[in-house]
Amino acid sequence: MNSASQPSNELIRVRSDYVGAGAYVVLPGDSAIAVNTTYGVQATGLDGKVKWQVDLGERCIGLAWQADGVLLANTLHATHQLDANGTLQNTTQTRHEIAHAPVPWGDGMLLATLTRLYALDSDGRVRWKYRLRDSLGESVRAVLILGVHVINDEVVVGAVDYNSGVGRVLVLDLEGEVRWQSDLGPITSFFPTGDDEFLYTLSGYGRFESVCCNSSGDVKWRLPVGGPGLRLDDESLAILVGNNESPTWDNWELRMFMKDGLEFSSRLAKGHCSHPPVEAADGSLYFTSFFKPLDPSESRLDYTSFVPQPVFQAFDYLMRVKAASHQYDVYYFRARPDEDVELLFEDTDSVAFGPTVAGENHVFFVHNKDHLVLPIG
Numbered sequence: 001m002n003s004a005s006q007p008s009n010e011l012i013r014v015r016s017d018y019v020g021a022g023a024y025v026v027l028p029g030d031s032a033i034a035v036n037t038t039y040g041v042q043a044t045g046l047d048g049k050v051k052w053q054v055d056l057g058e059r060c061i062g063l064a065w066q067a068d069g070v071l072l073a074n075t076l077h078a079t080h081q082l083d084a085n086g087t088l089q090n091t092t093q094t095r096h097e098i099a100h101a102p103v104p105w106g107d108g109m110l111l112a113t114l115t116r117l118y119a120l121d122s123d124g125r126v127r128w129k130y131r132l133r134d135s136l137g138e139s140v141r142a143v144l145i146l147g148v149h150v151i152n153d154e155v156v157v158g159a160v161d162y163n164s165g166v167g168r169v170l171v172l173d174l175e176g177e178v179r180w181q182s183d184l185g186p187i188t189s190f191f192p193t194g195d196d197e198f199l200y201t202l203s204g205y206g207r208f209e210s211v212c213c214n215s216s217g218d219v220k221w222r223l224p225v226g227g228p229g230l231r232l233d234d235e236s237l238a239i240l241v242g243n244n245e246s247p248t249w250d251n252w253e254l255r256m257f258m259k260d261g262l263e264f265s266s267r268l269a270k271g272h273c274s275h276p277p278v279e280a281a282d283g284s285l286y287f288t289s290f291f292k293p294l295d296p297s298e299s300r301l302d303y304t305s306f307v308p309q310p311v312f313q314a315f316d317y318l319m320r321v322k323a324a325s326h327q328y329d330v331y332y333f334r335a336r337p338d339e340d341v342e343l344l345f346e347d348t349d350s351v352a353f354g355p356t357v358a359g360e361n362h363v364f365f366v367h368n369k370d371h372l373v374l375p376i377g
Contacts, residue, residue, distance in 0.1 A: 010344065012362075012373040016044040017053070020352030020369045021061035023069065023101035027084060030359040034071060036060035042075050042230035043086060048374055052086035062101025064109075065336035072084055072109055079124070085207060092124030100145040106345040109374075110155060113144040117157060119176060128176030132159050134166050135181055143167075146189060147188060154179065154215050160187055169200045171215045180217040189228045191276060193237055195258060202227030210239075226308075227252065228276035229286075235259045238285055241271035254335055267341045271331050277328055280358040281377045285335040288356050288365060290328040327351055331370065332365050344374065 010048070018024065020037035032043040040056030041063065061074045071082040076097055081090040081315045100112035104370050108127065111118040119127040132143045136159065146158035146167075155176065160167025169182040169190055186204030192201045193212055197220060201210045210226030213219045229239035236259065242252030252273050256265035271289030278286050330350040334342045347367045354366035365372040 017042045018369045025063045054086045064102045067134040071312040074098045112145045149297040158190040230276045275355045278358040286363045290330045333371045
């Protein structure tokens with residue numbers, strides 16, 4: 001870490017067996033970080049001591065909490081239920097390779113593989129399944145899931161062809177039938193903006209816009225900008241705005257919008273953003289950005305959305321991608337209400353970084369396999 005940009009003694013670096021990509025969770029009271037590993041799941045306290053770990057027999061893709069406090073863990077060929085102490089309660093096997101973190105849904109969960117989306121009940125039995133090639137095309141080898149959200153009791157999925165980046169946003173009903181789907185396009189992000197609304201961004205192949213619509217496909221408003229975002233507690237929207245086809249010297253911005261799409265604030269940040277911001281208990285927004293250092297010998301295409309981003313490294317593992325990892329300069333930010341974006345610290349030589357997570361009293365960043373924990377309040 002660059003010592004000149006590191007905050008004074010506040011930052012806690014937690015080393016664990018984290019694979020450096022994919023969803024992780026923070027245990028109650030910020031007592032530990034539960035991470036996905038090459039063998040299963042590990043929980044490490046902020047003091048760096050391992051509290052527990054469980055060997056699930058293969059690489060874990062991601063974790064999520066159920067409402068009843070059960071920890072869901074997806075490995076390559078199974079989904080598991082653990083309690084907060086790491087005790088294994090149940091395992092459901094699948095013949096297909098899982099390609100996304102688990103998503104709680106009622107008393108069950110949603111499970112995404114390379115080609116299908118499954119709805120499982122609390123006992124792991126399949127309630128319904130949807131074949132994603134039916135929407136994306138028979139030639140699609142594997143599907144990259146940009147996100148799965150439950151909105152107004154329906155399932156909204158952002159899914160793209162791993163090779164081309166062209167995909168759709170799908171709305172599935174309680175029986176797994178398609179209620180609505182967007183046109184095919186270079187979809188790069190989407191997130192819920194209301195009880196029955198969501199915003200998706202198209203960036204690539206000469207297109208760059210964001211569309212807010214409801215589960216019936218009725219367009220509420222459009223933006224000529226877009227990126228990963230978050231609906232805040234006051235119903236406003238925080239979006240990290242940029243263009244995935246911009247060269248490395250184009251900085252993104254943190255823009256604030258009313259729920260009707262009216263912009264009321266714009267603050268310059270630095271770098272490109274692949275994960276949305278998080279809202280912490282202190283009322284501030286925290287987020288991570290990155291630059292791929294400029295190499296004059298490379299073409300402009302080497303800095304577009306078609307370059308594999310660190311957020312996809314867990315998925316690249318599934319696809320047996322053996323290409324050398326890119327190295328990035330990574331920046332970690334805080335945006336207090338009505339103040340300029342503040343650079344907290346930065347790192348170089350990063351090959352993987354996961355999502356930012358807000359705990360009860362800390363914010364959790366990622367650099368490679370380490371978590372960078374910042375106390376708040």
